[in-house]
Amino acid sequence: MQQTRLLSADAGALASPNVGEAGAQRRTAGAGLGRALKSAGPLVALAAMVLVFSMMAPNFLSVANLQAILESAAVPAIIAVGLTFVLVQGSIDLSGEGVASLTNILLAILIANSITPYDLGLGAVLVAIGAGLGFGLLNGMLYAYLRMPSLIVTLGMWLITLGLAALLFPSRQPQILDGRFVGLALDKHLGISALVYLAVAIALVALVVERRTRLGRIGFAIGADEALVRLAGINVGLYKVAAFAICGAMAGVAGIFTAAQIGVGNPLAGEGLLFPGIAACVIGGTLLSGGRGGVLHSLVGVLVLVTLRNGLVQTGTNPLLQKTIEGVVIVVAVAASTWHLRRKTRVVK
């Protein structure tokens, strides 16, 4: 047996230097291209959609319409960016609609308004973001330290914050009177409101956090294999709480954005934000099971969804059919973006 091994050792030593190295290089180049193609799926879907809509509706590619698309993408983008940090860890946060509704009301009654006497200005914005952050922290701690499933914790928090928003709502709807705040949505530079620029800035910061910081990278590691991360002596709970805090703060920002857009406090302002947010992340290739995707993916997903809605209106599609088509596109887009995973025998959960 000893002789056997020695012989095969020689054989391998002879075979390996050229064969092995060339193989490794080929693999790297091929893998790079493959990686690029795999994540390009949602972008291709977006491009295809733009192409189809621009042929069907001449106004679709007009500057005014593209501006409209960007405006309607601002809030979903903020929600999706926040959710991404939670989803890559393999957790979920359902509380966004409630938190956004609550921060919307908080802001409307603390800033100069038609009902309450407060006029905190920027202070109102900070309180609202702080509230979002606080509920995010609470979500994260309940999940990470009491070990409750994030789905249940955040479902509860969704209802709690919705209820609080209703409680805080004064008898009549508060009209926001702070001109500078409402101006965030109304004053346009290059035809685009400050909200869009803010959303882009937030997304860029999120990208840096995701790719360049330990917080971002460990988040991916937790999504891939939490047990191994723990074994490496890393404080997993801390990173989980941080992700939920980011997500909560982003929901807070989204609530503030809606307040600027509609100009009033509305206890249901967050309604309908959650599903498009999660759908956008998944369309973009962020897996609910964690470990894959990212901020850029989710942003592309947002653009796919927003463009789709806009295009259906522009092409005069029967409004009764719009939801159905939206659903079909979501299913097709996700099928396309996970096509490469399907082929493997590996289990995809």
Add this chain to the structure above:
Amino acid sequence: MNAILTLRGVSKHFPGVTALDDVDIDLHAHEVLGLIGQNGSGKSTLMKIIGGLHQPSSGEVRLRGAPVRFGSPLQAARAGIGLVHQEQSLIGNLTVAENLFIDKPTDFARLGFYRRTRMNDAARRQLEKVELAVAPDTPVDELTFAQRQMVELAKVLSLEELVDGHLVVLFDEPTSVLTPSEIQALFRQVRRLKARSSVVFISHRMDEVLSISDRVYVLSDGRNVAERRHGETDPDELYELMVGRQRAGSILPRLNPPAMDAGKRLEVRDLTVPGKVAEVSFSVAPGEIVGLIGVQGSGAEAVCRSIFGVEETYQGRIAVEGREVRLTSPRGAVGLGIGYVPAERKTEGMMKGMSVAANMTVTFGSEYGHGGVLLAPARERREAEKWSQRLKIKTPSLDHRIDQLSGGNQQKAVLSKWLLGRSLKLLVLDHPTRGLDPGARADLFNAIRQLAEDGLSIVFVGDTLDEMVTLSDTILVLRDGRVSRRFDDVQSDRPSEEDIVKAMV
């Protein structure tokens, strides 16, 4: 000689099992210590105690004379003890560089921000040590299993720069998935490491342990049964100490030669998998054992996977019992009576955390039910018991969790999953003996031989020349995706190992 690490009277009890029983070990400075024993003899538990993953139930561990008790691998690492894991500890979606430094205090993260260029440069230096030519920013997912093993090694070697003074490096079966040239690179590292560290080395390949170690301990049933110095012993003696029986003659001779002229079970014509296999043709008769071997990347594994319907893009013709088929899914292959035992037993072969019985009956249990609708648990169970006895699976009961069995018994349970299928005709085994000790290997060989005698056809990819010649009726040597040589009637006309190696390179 001054001992760096001493263990005195160390025992470790798990519920119902005593993994280590009063073990004494000394590890000297600049020494490579070999540790051998069968699966389940307590080697891995011992490593885990030294590496901080487990704490001893009783006994004392001293490091440089001072008693220590590590609560976690991190504490052990800070004291200069690194463990190269048998089960890998790398995170797939992070880059090589991130994995190397994930568990170490570094200056690559300032206020939580990574400085990638510096991190990648530092990673490159670590990768050079293990002669691994991959870019530090490659995601670990894209590496081969062997490359990951080298990253794992680099991860431990990077302790060198972080800890002053003498290191203790533990290798838990580092060679079981490496190619010979990679093993040579590993050994160079181990010899280099001796200058400033002590090494504990576990391997099932006794010649390896003998060639690299200055001293060897033999463990059996959780006890330290022997100590031998380099040059004082040979594989036969060690084998006897480990299993208490002679190694020659432990594998049954072939009684009935396969019916080569009967209708072929499987015929493969011009099988091509782009980039992996080119125009491979062979056939398998009822009861025949066909062994495939080649260096890494030779395509032997891809041939197996094609037969089980996993390589969907294959070209060429495959016929099962004379009928031409297109195999595009494992389910289709199973329907044709083909079973497959994957190389990655722990991740692909078995359902960890479930019982032996559940693992055995998962695929074909319903065949013992009523009309394919209602299950008949008692009948399933009887069938599982039958195979468990025939293959001599050692387990307290079939309700025991499969991942608590030793590797050889796990593998036998994975085999029997297929044997429960009444229409099973062909079993494809991808590196069936990987990670098994010699005793378990011989047991498994006998089980496979027995099945072939009963008429089952076997195709397997082997790890060593030794197992190729012992087990196969026909050997196909693959090189760069092609069959470079074929040996027939191996059991009556044994080819020399030199001839096989010549065909491999």
